[in-house]
Amino acid sequence: xxxxxxxxxxxxxxxxxxxxxxxxxxxxxxxxxxxxxxxxxxxxxxxxxxxxxxxxxxxxxxxxxxxxxxxxxxxxxxxxxxxxxxxxxxxxxxxxxxxxxxxxxxxxxxxxxxxxxxxxxxxxxxxxxxxxxxxxxxxxxxxxxxxxxxxxxxxxxxxxxxxxxxxxxxxxxxxxxxxxxxxxxxxxxxxxxxxxxxxxxxxxxxxxxxxxxxxxxxxxxxxxxxxxxxxxxxxxxxxxxxxxxxxxxxxxxxxxxxxxxxxxxxxxxxxxxxxxxxxxxxxxxxxxxxxxxxxxxxxxxxxxxxxxxxxxxxxxxxxxxxxxxxxxxxxxxxxxxxxxxxxxxxxxxxxxxxxxxxxxxxxxxxxxxxxxxxxx
Amino acid sequence: xxxxxxxxxxxxxxxxxxxxxxxxxxxxxxxxxxxxxxxxxxxxxxxxxxxxxxxxxxxxxxxxxxxxxxxxxxxxxxxxxxxxxxxxxxxxxxxxxxxxxxxxxxxxxxxxxxxxxxxxxxxxxxxxxxxxxxxxxxxxxxxxxxxxxxxxxxxxxxxxxxxxxxxxxxxxxxxxxxxxxxxxxxxxxxxxxxxxxxxxxxxxxxxxxxxxxxxxxxxxxxxxxxxxxxxxxxxxxxxxxxxxxxxxxxxxxxxxxxxxxxxxxxxxxxxxxxxxxxxxxxxxxxxxxxxxxxxxxxxxxxxxxxxxxxxxxxxxxxxxxxxxxxxxxxxxxxxxxxxxxxxxxxxxxxxxxxxxxxxxxxxxxxxxxxxxxxxxxxxxxxxxxxxxxxxxxxxxxxxxxxxxxxxxxxxxxxxxxxxxxxxxxxxxxxxxxxxxxxxxxxxxxxxxxxxxxxxxxxxxxxxxxxxxxxxxxxxxxxxxxxxxxxxxxxxxxxxxxxxxxxxxxxxxxxxxxxxxxxxxxxxxxxxxxxxxxxx
Numbered sequence: 001x002x003x004x005x006x007x008x009x010x011x012x013x014x015x016x017x018x019x020x021x022x023x024x025x026x027x028x029x030x031x032x033x034x035x036x037x038x039x040x041x042x043x044x045x046x047x048x049x050x051x052x053x054x055x056x057x058x059x060x061x062x063x064x065x066x067x068x069x070x071x072x073x074x075x076x077x078x079x080x081x082x083x084x085x086x087x088x089x090x091x092x093x094x095x096x097x098x099x100x101x102x103x104x105x106x107x108x109x110x111x112x113x114x115x116x117x118x119x120x121x122x123x124x125x126x127x128x129x130x131x132x133x134x135x136x137x138x139x140x141x142x143x144x145x146x147x148x149x150x151x152x153x154x155x156x157x158x159x160x161x162x163x164x165x166x167x168x169x170x171x172x173x174x175x176x177x178x179x180x181x182x183x184x185x186x187x188x189x190x191x192x193x194x195x196x197x198x199x200x201x202x203x204x205x206x207x208x209x210x211x212x213x214x215x216x217x218x219x220x221x222x223x224x225x226x227x228x229x230x231x232x233x234x235x236x237x238x239x240x241x242x243x244x245x246x247x248x249x250x251x252x253x254x255x256x257x258x259x260x261x262x263x264x265x266x267x268x269x270x271x272x273x274x275x276x277x278x279x280x281x282x283x284x285x286x287x288x289x290x291x292x293x294x295x296x297x298x299x300x301x302x303x304x305x306x307x308x309x310x311x312x313x314x315x316x317x318x319x320x321x322x323x324x325x326x327x328x329x330x331x332x333x334x335x336x337x338x339x340x341x342x343x344x345x346x347x348x349x350x351x352x353x354x355x356x357x358x359x360x361x362x363x364x365x366x367x368x369x370x371x372x373x374x375x376x
Numbered sequence: 377x378x379x380x381x382x383x384x385x386x387x388x389x390x391x392x393x394x395x396x397x398x399x400x401x402x403x404x405x406x407x408x409x410x411x412x413x414x415x416x417x418x419x420x421x422x423x424x425x426x427x428x429x430x431x432x433x434x435x436x437x438x439x440x441x442x443x444x445x446x447x448x449x450x451x452x453x454x455x456x457x458x459x460x461x462x463x464x465x466x467x468x469x470x471x472x473x474x475x476x477x478x479x480x481x482x483x484x485x486x487x488x489x490x491x492x493x494x495x496x497x498x499x500x501x502x503x504x505x506x507x508x509x510x511x512x513x514x515x516x517x518x519x520x521x522x523x524x525x526x527x528x529x530x531x532x533x534x535x536x537x538x539x540x541x542x543x544x545x546x547x548x549x550x551x552x553x554x555x556x557x558x559x560x561x562x563x564x565x566x567x568x569x570x571x572x573x574x575x576x577x578x579x580x581x582x583x584x585x586x587x588x589x590x591x592x593x594x595x596x597x598x599x600x601x602x603x604x605x606x607x608x609x610x611x612x613x614x615x616x617x618x619x620x621x622x623x624x625x626x627x628x629x630x631x632x633x634x635x636x637x638x639x640x641x642x643x644x645x646x647x648x649x650x651x652x653x654x655x656x657x658x659x660x661x662x663x664x665x666x667x668x669x670x671x672x673x674x675x676x677x678x679x680x681x682x683x684x685x686x687x688x689x690x691x692x693x694x695x696x697x698x699x700x701x702x703x704x705x706x707x708x709x710x711x712x713x714x715x716x717x718x719x720x721x722x723x724x725x726x727x728x729x730x731x732x733x734x735x736x737x738x739x740x741x742x743x744x745x746x747x748x749x750x751x752x753x754x755x756x757x758x759x760x761x762x763x764x765x766x767x768x769x770x771x772x773x774x775x776x777x778x779x780x781x782x783x784x785x786x787x788x789x790x791x792x793x794x795x796x797x798x799x800x801x802x803x804x805x806x807x808x809x810x811x812x813x814x815x816x817x818x819x820x821x822x823x824x825x826x827x828x829x830x831x832x833x834x835x836x837x838x839x840x841x842x843x844x845x846x847x848x849x850x851x852x853x854x855x856x857x858x859x860x861x862x863x864x865x866x867x868x869x870x871x872x873x874x875x876x877x878x879x880x881x882x883x884x885x886x887x888x889x890x891x892x893x894x895x896x897x898x899x900x901x902x903x904x905x906x907x908x909x910x911x
Binding site for chain 1: 619693
């Protein structure tokens with residue numbers, strides 16, 4: 001019976017890893033020097049613990065087998081041994097000191113928060129990440145790009161299911177990147193396993209982490225602090241590119257910013273706004289207000305048939321720009337451009353039978369710009 | 377157990393009242409112990425059903441049976457119920473039954489308080505579970521309820537949650553006062569502190585921990601209440617408050633709470649191992665000192681739950697070192713249990729099997745805990761399934777197995793009947809296999825990068841999650857066997873002797889009274905000042 005037990009016990013230890021490669025069962029070996037160092041520390045501690053585990057469980061298996069009740073064998077009577085207890089207490093202390101030395105060294109290295117060549121402000125929002133390149137004044141949001149059909153098992157799941165986003169965080173290789181991490185609403189946590197960075201994003205606090213990637217590549221991570229219902233749906237994708245490509249990326253972002261400003265001044269047709277608004281709605285709004293505009297009572301109100309959407313244009317603009325205090329609705333003033341906000345408001349005003357007469361007024365990008373200007 | 381507590385020994389004491397009023401008005405420690413144990417047994421199936429929903433949702437990638445919102449409600453309430461509704465009440469139930477009998481006292485020191493501390497507990501969980509029927513749904517912010525997710529961003533039912541936690545806390549504090557008073561004042565003559573059974577010692581220390589930290593939890597939820605309803609900003613950064621303060625306050629409660637859920641297990645396992653080894657416990661005094669030092673250390677390690685909040689490096693190092701220190705007294709206990717079995721005469725009845733599994737699997741949970749203590753490595757482990765694996769190893773094959781072991785060990789004493797040994801062993805083997813199948817692969821997916829508390833996951837975690845789910849369903853079903861075995865014992869069991877176990881001779885006062893234990897025991901204290909065979 002004891003042998004049976006030992007085999008059973010060993011079963012999950014041995015056979016499960018054999019089903020897959022080691023990659024699937026162990027920590028990322030790290031893509032950066034710090035990542036590799038923490039992986040090394042993890043393996044050191046793991047093997048020490050593994051050895052202790054094997055010794056203790058092995059001794060236990062031996063005792064269980066050897067001292068099972070036998071005819072004519074009396075149990076011993078001893079109940080104390082100061083020498084033994086003293087010895088193993090010292091032994092434990094020595095093992096722990098041995099473990100704490102490499103841990104302390106790595107800890108000090110991980111906590112280097114001197115300024116980087118490039119500083120990136122990361123802000124967690126329910127349920128997306130915002131990346132702001134502080135020196136270049138470039139800022140954008142990064143949303144999950146896995147389709148709802150994949151999530152609802154209506155389409156085959158891709159290779160990077162739930163680990164793909166619309167906008168990668170692009171960083172140059174060979175540079176020291178410092179991340180400044182905070183949050184806008186609840187606590188999130190920014191984790192990229194290959195960099196061994198996991199820092200909580202806390203409203204009102206700015207935490208730091210840093211990395212230096214030497215080889216180009218794509219690195220994926222996820223939010224690791226429960227942040228509400230879509231906590232599982234706010235992944236992180238970091239793309240390391242050569243410094244030249246990085247410069248180009250920043251240039252493109254800056255140009256796009258200028259173009260958007262020009263678009264605000266343009267005259268938009270209803271069709272153009274509706275087409276754009278539908279895309280914006282799918283990306284930013286369906287999580288709460290749903291595809292059919294019905295929302296999820298009681299937390300997320302319906303837009304279909306809503307009095308504000310149908311009759312109160314000014315209030316609807318205000319809600320999108322300022323968010324709703326004490327509710328899940330956040331401000332989109334910085335997340336979306338003026339054109340996008342105008343488009344999505346127009347879309348909601350003209351969808352789901354909100355506009356049976358077909359005469360509902362559209363919202364022009366200029367109105368959003370005016371709202372912003374008046375506020376100043 | 378209700379049917380069999382009545383005493384048939386024709387003594388002069390009045391027996392229990394009949395019907396429901398017996399249970400509602402009872403001040404008898406045995407009745408109240410049974411109430412606590414049945415309550416926790418029911419809650420085990422409630423919390424277990426929620427775990428089944430979680431594992432069904434995670435059986436495959438993709439959205440399966442529940443929405444992400446309901447999934448979070450399941451995760452939250454599973455945790456709350458298992459911690460406050462299963463493990464803690466079960467230990468209090470065992471304390472109620474066993475402490476008076478182990479120290480030779482006629483009852484608990486404060487019987488009416490005892491009744492109250494039990495009966496407000498179903499009220500607390502009634503309040504908590506009723507939130508599932510309310511608009512906005514049940515609490516959905518995790519059992520650790522970090523602000524501001526649990527304040528500004530919480531569903532309106534959070535207020536019910538706060539009151540429920542207050543009532544649970546009041547119940548625990550009253551229970552602890554009762555236990556401390558009983559142990560300090562009502563021991564039989566001759567039972568000095570250092571002669572007390574280890575279960576009594578472990579509960580004495582646990583009760584002090586409870587009194588120290590439950591008010592801290594009450595403070596945390598009161599601050600939440602103020603933030604939500606009265607315009608304060610304790611935890612709101614926008615109002616000048618500090619969301620991290622919540623975590624410090626919560627874990628100052630939370631870490632001792634973790635030991636509240638394991639120290640009584642140490643006591644139980646010590647008794648069972650010495651009985652079935654037919655040897656006295658090895659290193660009694662070092663066992664006591666180990667429990668005491670674990671309890672003291674538990675007050676200075678809380679921030680190891682917060683290595684990623686951005687503490688200064690001095691804080692990280694302090695909490696890393698203090699956490700590693702806990703490995704010393706814990707290691708001493710494991711070695712003492714092994715030494716107790718060493719050169720013993722071991723038999724493997726069901727309680728012993730569960731106790732041995734406890735030592736083995738708690739060791740695994742302890743070693744993964746040691747890995748988690750290493751702060752820089754914890755940056756990678758924190759909030760992943762590695763943590764989920766770790767705390768389930770110490771709570772399920774740890775705390776829960778010790779409770780199951782205790783029930784099998786003392787059930788014949790409580791009911792007067794033996795449980796079915798074949799069923800008991802079947803229950804053990806099914807539980808042992810499935811518990812490892814459930815929680816061991818979680819280490820792998822955690823290291824490979826799967827965060828905890830997510831309702832859906834990336835493709836590379838699919839294989840192990842399916843194994844985990846199968847293990848979980850098997851574990852859940854196996855516990856029905858436990859319920860069946862207890863009921864079978866109560867209604868159809870064979871009579872048990874006073875000593876019940878061959879090795880129980882001289883292993884405590886509870887084995888000197890009849891089986892079933894009479895409704896009132898030790899109305900005259902046993903005199904332990906003279907040497908006795910049973911002491």
